[in-house]
Amino acid sequence: MKVVKFGGSSLASAQQIRKVGQIVKSDTERKIVVVSAPGKRYSEDEKVTDLLISLAEKSLQDQDYSLEMNKIVQRYQEMAEELSLNEEVMVAIESRLDQLAAGDKSHPDYYIDAFKASGEDNNAKLVAAYFNQIGIPASYVSPKEAGLLVTNEPHNARLLPDSYEKLITLREREEVVVFPGFFGYTHEGDICTFSRGGSDITGAILASGVNADLYENFTDVDAIFAANPSVVENPMAIAELTYREMRELSYAGFSVLHDEALEPAFKKGIPVVIKNTNNPNAPGTTITKEHTKEHPPIIGIASSSGFMNIYIEKYLMNREIGFGRKVLQLLEMYGLSYEHTPSGIDNMTLVLREEQVSPSIEEALITTLKEKLQVENVKIERDVALIMLVGEGMRDQIGTMATAAKAFKDQNINIDMVNQGASENSVMFGIQQKDEDKAVESLYRAFFD
Amino acid sequence: MKVVKFGGSSLASAQQIRKVGQIVKSDTERKIVVVSAPGKRYSEDEKVTDLLISLAEKSLQDQDYSLEMNKIVQRYQEMAEELSLNEEVMVAIESRLDQLAAGDKSHPDYYIDAFKASGEDNNAKLVAAYFNQIGIPASYVSPKEAGLLVTNEPHNARLLPDSYEKLITLREREEVVVFPGFFGYTHEGDICTFSRGGSDITGAILASGVNADLYENFTDVDAIFAANPSVVENPMAIAELTYREMRELSYAGFSVLHDEALEPAFKKGIPVVIKNTNNPNAPGTTITKEHTKEHPPIIGIASSSGFMNIYIEKYLMNREIGFGRKVLQLLEMYGLSYEHTPSGIDNMTLVLREEQVSPSIEEALITTLKEKLQVENVKIERDVALIMLVGEGMRDQIGTMATAAKAFKDQNINIDMVNQGASENSVMFGIQQKDEDKAVESLYRAFFD
Incomplete structure (x- = not known):
């Protein structure tokens, strides 16, 4: 039924x-x-x-x-x-x-x-x-x-x-x-x-x-599309998505449905299909636990703006057991939730939704980081957009990063941040907000045209 | 003096x-x-x-x-x-x-x-x-x-x-x-x-x-080289390095000197020069607070093996305030220090030095993650190598990621992880240990030849 x-x-x-x-x-x-x-x-x-x-x-x-x-x-x-x-x-x-x-x-x-x-x-x-x-x-x-x-x-x-x-x-x-x-x-x-x-x-x-x-x-809508139709002309419809891919996409701006709402179905492994009342014969997009059909390595490209980077630098940070945890605890103390924490050896970047961080919270946070955690350098960057390249097929495909990076380079867009965990479900790129649409278009052309 | x-x-x-x-x-x-x-x-x-x-x-x-x-x-x-x-x-x-x-x-x-x-x-x-x-x-x-x-x-x-x-x-x-x-x-x-x-x-x-x-x-040695001379033939000598670059390089396997030992000099901003007793007229490598000369965007390529990934997946992880902090606290409890934590939406990867994690600690950690933090999926990957591309000049150079990703692709090497914070001092790539030397060689050719 x-x-x-x-x-x-x-x-x-x-x-x-x-x-x-x-x-x-x-x-x-x-x-x-x-x-x-x-x-x-x-x-x-x-x-x-x-x-x-x-x-x-x-x-x-x-x-x-x-x-x-x-x-x-x-x-x-x-x-x-x-x-x-x-x-x-x-x-x-x-x-x-x-x-x-x-x-x-x-x-x-x-x-x-x-x-x-x-x-x-x-x-x-x-x-x-x-x-x-x-x-x-x-x-x-x-x-x-x-x-x-x-x-x-x-x-x-x-x-x-x-x-x-x-x-x-x-x-x-x-x-x-x-x-x-x-x-x-x-x-x-x-x-x-x-x-x-x-x-x-x-x-x-x-x-x-x-x-x-x-x-x-x-x-x-007839389906979930591989990119935002208001940015990319006639983007491909996605025939099948996994729950994981759906989550990554809707996080970064795909708003066809509120993905968290689907949790009870996902938990039982019940497939969900998105269809159009005005065109019920269109096949729609099916969201499943695992892929059941051939699928391209990249399933969709999403983007979302309104992020900020808090960049923290401290010499020998890397050797300080508990440092990362203390930073995260500090964010919790200020009621801030973070999205990603890409890191170098003696630095880490906190990526947050910027609406949470008022100028007064920003100031208090910087002071606390410097005084309590002896951070030497804190830099704030606002107006950051995150571009998310999503697809479980990435895992089996060598060269995805090369194609993506070339798409940014071709548009003369600087990549400020990159974050790809071992899941290989998605890659996140941090760029300046002004380049957001240009980046999505260029990536779409690189992966779908 | x-x-x-x-x-x-x-x-x-x-x-x-x-x-x-x-x-x-x-x-x-x-x-x-x-x-x-x-x-x-x-x-x-x-x-x-x-x-x-x-x-x-x-x-x-x-x-x-x-x-x-x-x-x-x-x-x-x-x-x-x-x-x-x-x-x-x-x-x-x-x-x-x-x-x-x-x-x-x-x-x-x-x-x-x-x-x-x-x-x-x-x-x-x-x-x-x-x-x-x-x-x-x-x-x-x-x-x-x-x-x-x-x-x-x-x-x-x-x-x-x-x-x-x-x-x-x-x-x-x-x-x-x-x-x-x-x-x-x-x-x-x-x-x-x-x-x-x-x-x-x-x-x-x-x-x-x-x-x-x-x-x-x-x-x-005459200088610090842009890559390990036992992997790359006749690598370029680095004329000038910043403390930050030095830290990133020596972290990932450059062992010319024990970089933490230099901290007292770094703190005062005193430049350090590495020279060769057997060839004192060679200019050596100067380590300074900031670059004083023209320098290439990438200053050096280092690599280090013996890492492991602990991949954690939990639906709606992203919405759970304090989740990341709890995971890091758990690592501390087991006396484990971590290197990086690249993340997706509902997953995070913990990158650790694998020697710390005995089979019994591994088992206990997996159990605790599942039972205490309700993590749905934990995957362990050993024999991971980290390749570190280092250079403060990266910041002002569009296309570094494109060049690097192409170097991996040309050698048919899969990139398991990428981590680049907003510092743009370095990019970390996680790959399989068996591809380590091949990757360093290929990157060296791409950036220095």
Whole structure:
């Protein structure tokens, strides 16, 4: 069986929901359907989730929220009418919204989360009704009924592992299960939402929970591409990626989906396929534990800017047992997380996301490094971009570094840093931010043209 | 003024000592001469220091040590005779050796150290006598007289910093000071020797102590070469190196001198020149704080084998604050020091010297990584060689990585790891040990031919 998740743009209008209906109907293995809240229909459109948040905030401040409420109801209303759904659905949706507005305001975080979750929840009811109407026996199942239990952390809930004991029973349902993404219930019966990538998380949890053969993640692109299409013209679609490759790519700027959200599926070894609701016959990109097909040595090129280097120099650093650990401890003390630490003999470079490091933290850090760790020289470099060359095939291919380095040289780009661990899944290059796009283009041409 | 240090092979015979005399005579700035014990005259010869150690050990066990004693006395005797020195010197040397043999055996470490130190000490007396004979006014100065005070750590003494208060007065001496290397005196008046590179340390301490303009380190090679002459035929001599470059090179197998020994000179910014006693007109290699002349982007290529990689993989490692620090703490717990930690997103590689890691430590470490840090995958790779491309000029030169990577590719060598920090003083490549020489040769041809 397959767990299928549809993103917000796939469920933004009646026209889109019809496509979803066809997709589910065309494959009887698609037994569990996870839905997002209605997304944008056009680029200036408002997402229902955003409307729900402002509604909740106004309501908490006892302000008039009728504008938002009307807009939200209208979004569902339009879809229900266009799909000629039974009036019952709209009655359920409206009464749920009214019930939420009248809810307990003494815990604002929970109040907001319940509203946010209703975007998905109401959409699931609507989609289930539509499925039944077009002849797909389906039922809306709430996370409460299914036993999807989460921690008491509004906006950032985590799954409670004992949920899996009950989730497995979803397998036994005869009809298609339509399930709202993005949230679960606490043991106390409160709604708490997941963090970013919320509906992707729900899909991955259900895929894992019912031991699905495949987790299909429908979005609005045909595939994951080998490079950013806004930088490289018509980049190749990636047919198959491993989890590891996906992680390396999405870390460095590939944002098709929130890769961490897929963890529950990855942990069980369930393949994930990224497909396009608007072009469901395109093969999409499959993400697997190990490669199953021929694949090029380099699978993708990603880049990301907004990094900084903190370069530290100390004579005989190399002989000082515990020095590296002390530096990392210092970063932790300042609440900073680092990305890489390439090193020479008497120097190390800390690569961090620069947004974390305010001028005052920077100053304090430099002082502490010099005074506590007797560092002789500290140099800060901002506006650093990391270019990531990703592909497990690199391991068996001599000359990858030669091709890559030549691509930089040809564009007259200085390589400030290089980092390649023994995994040979990826190579990281640190360069100046201004050269980022030029570097990606040049590498793409070198490896894919 | 210059502090001049001569190594063991420069003082192994009368013929060599004559060269030393000429060198000191030819430059009146050479005011302080640090001497080693007589070294080998030919490759199967015995070093006086080794003879002294076996003498001391036999004496401690009340065994007959007359063989060693005779050999030692004979070494000095031959030189004294050939140089036609006054008999007084040999009387002093022999009586000192007898006095040492009759010394206090209740602290074997101190007993051995006093014997070891006598190799340098007696040679200094002999050299001073020779200098005077050829018309160089000179006097032997003992570390005790000069105030070179060290910690109570036999075989591994460290300088006590208050020594510098008295050492500066050596500047005021009119005659040439002949000073034995390798040891100092404790506050209690005991002799303790330095660790490795002992006479180099003494030279650097005196250069720093008297604020010398230059520290000349005479050895038996014309210069430091851009690559190991036993791997690359006729490699280029390096005219000028910075301290940083020297550190990177000697870390990866350049053993012309023990670079850490030079620290006292480096700290004061005193340049060090490596010269050849047997060819004093060769310009040698100067080691300075910063480059003062035109220099190629790559100054030298070093390599070193006997490393291992510990490759660690854990999904979402990247998001786990403190993970890297915990891994390093674990290494410390097992008393392991690491060299580099190149990393991917969800993996890191620890590069260590493999001799530290016995099979039982390896097993314990793997278990702890898996159980305590929930690491999912640990892979060990032994027989790793590190190739180090060194040169501060790299910073201003685009294309270094392209040239280097092509050199590996041309020899069909797979690059397992790359590590280049923002310093751009060096790039490290990890490869299989079997390809080490081939890689150095190929890189040398690429950068120097």
